[in-house]
Amino acid sequence: MERVPILKIGDILLVSIQVDMSDQTAIQLQEDLAERIVATSCHGVIIDITALDIVDSFVGRMLSTIASISKVLDAETVVVGMRPAVAITLVELGLSLNGIRTALNVERGMELIAASRADEPDEGADDEDTETTATA
Amino acid sequence: MTTGVDLGVPATQAIRSDEDVVRVRQLVRTTAVAVRLxxxxxxxxVTAASELARNTLIYGGGGSAEVSTVEDGRRRGVRILFADEGPGIPDLDLALTDGYTTGGGLGLGLSGARRLVDDFDIQTAVGEGTRITVTKWSR
Incomplete structure (x- = not known):
């Protein structure tokens, strides 16, 4: 069985799916990613599907499941690079990709993750004070 | 019923494993490119074929996909016959409903595949198996 590699870039895990995945490969990726999120404490996962020429209901469900698992493990998932023909087919198939955030490419996906981390209120309180006094 | 004449010898792919589902996708893709869809x-x-091949494997207990090119005088197309000798589908209307599943999936395989092709024909008998024929025509 083929295995999809997972790369760590800074605080983000990047998965670029380059093979026509069997269902077993997809399930393996789901498990591998969950383990890597915990092992690396990364807060973002980008799944690049530029090379995928179809997304059927099984792969669609895998993407939704990965997004849900990541969320529970405090990581944000963004799916990037979906081809236009794949998007058209997904909609006609009736798949809504619930809970999945998408971006056009890896760069925008990274911006999206950075922006959503910056929005989180947990550690920003003190910084705000110092910033206003500094500019005054 | 489906129309059109067969062109050439159909290619058959057995569906016995996960990897065979991938092979069905690749065979269908090659044929679809050849008739210039x-x-x-x-x-x-290819997406419809992936759904139906998976159904053949999971629900039909395995079977085969026969891929052929067809022509009806005006246009060419790709026809695929998925055949299994599994348990058959007791309630076809229900099985063709979005969201209905007995296998823990999303319930979009059969209904979704039907929307993605031009012709869809299904014959099933409980205890005997299921034969699904789909055709996609060039425009």
Whole structure:
């Protein structure tokens, strides 16, 4: 069985799916990613599907499941690079990709993750004070 | 019923494992490119084939996909016959309903595949098996 590699870039895990995945490969990726999120404490996962020429209901469900698992493990998932023909087919198939955030490419996906981390209120309180006094 | 004449010898792929589902996708893709379906139509047909091949494996207990090219005088197309000798489908209307599943999936395989092709024909008998024929035509 083929295995999809997972790369760590800074605080983000990047998965670029380059093979026509069997269902077993997809399930393996789901498990591998969950383990890597915990092992690396990364807060973002980008799944690049530029090379995928179809997304059927099984792969669609895998993407939704990965997004849900990541969320529970405090990581944000963004799916990037979906081809236009794949998007058209997904909609006609009736798949809504619930809970999945998408971006056009890896760069925008990274911006999206950075922006959503910056929005989180947990550690920003003190910084705000110092910033206003500094500019005054 | 489906129309059109067969062109050439159909290619048959056994469906016995996960990897065979991948092989069905690749065979359908190659054939769709050969009859010059548009990129969107190729994508729709390969996606439908993936759903139906998986159904053949999971629900039919394995079977085969027979891929052929067809012509009806005006246009060419790709026809695929998925056949299994599994338990059959007791309630076809229910099985064709979006969201209905007995296998823990999303319930979009059969209903979704039907939307993605031009012709869809299903014959099933409880205890005997299921035969699904789909065709996608060039525009």
């Amino acid at each position: 548009s990129l969107v139509d190729q994508t729709k047909l």
